[in-house]
Amino acid sequence: MADDPLFEKLGKSAAAGEVLFRDGEAGEVMYVIRQGRVRIVTEVEVEGPKKKVRKQLAILGPGDFFGEMAILNDKPRTATAEVIEDAKLLVIDGDTLGAMIKQNTEIAVRLVKRLARRLDSANAIIDLLMHRDPKARTILGLAHEAEFNGVREDDGSVRVPTSRRALAQQVGLAEPEVDAVLQRLQRLRILEVQPDGEFRIPDVMRLHEFLEFLQMRERYGEP
Ligand code: CMP
Secondary structure (H helix, E strand, O other): OOOOOOHHEEEEEEEEOOOEEOOOOOOEEEEEEEEEEEEEEEEEEEHHHHHEEEEEEEEEEEEHHHHHHHHHOOOOOOOEEEEEEEEEEEEEHHHHHHHHHHHHHHHHHHHHHHHHHHHHHHHHHHHHHOOOOOHHHHHHHHHHHHHOOOOEOOOOOEEEEHHHHHHHHHOOOHHEEEEEEEEHHHHHOEEOOHHHHOOOEOOOOHHHHHHHHHHHHHHHHOO
């Protein structure tokens, strides 16, 4: 980040594995990612207060920001942020954020757009959790990950940086239930599982069409 006056003033380098802050801590700064990747995770209680699972909320990359909620709402951190790929970050406190927004309204517009997108993502999760059927839940979960965290490749396919385990947690199902759906999608060539366990969806439209097909069949029975 040589010749970057903003980075010289506000920059911080963080190595993969570093936890920037944890769920529940007080927070006075937000971060903007210049380089690298950061995972946002939270711990949710399942089947009573004793059992907790880590739930991945997002993987963020260059241009993304996080940690803004604590400074905007004056509340503790709502999730944990851990660096998963060596990162260069801008560290911005509330006063600096206020000054930046006054100087450059574009920053405020970007902030509002990101927050609206996050709300959109949260609404999609609420929507998928309304479905009882594990097939619909899993497919909507995959479609959600493709839309909000997917990486579009040149050939139009989407690489989805999640795992079967993370997906099962995301959609609130046991892994074997999710596996059964994933295997069916693989047989139909709607989904590919990469050697590193991540997913690739050659054509996202086909995923949606398959869900529509399942829902029609459920409503009207076998043709
Ligand atoms: P904050 O609550 O300060 O600390 C945790 C941060 O994680 C939070 O600010 C947001 O920036 C980020 N975060 C919380 N929930 C989500 C989510 N659902 N998707 C993406 N980022 C989130």
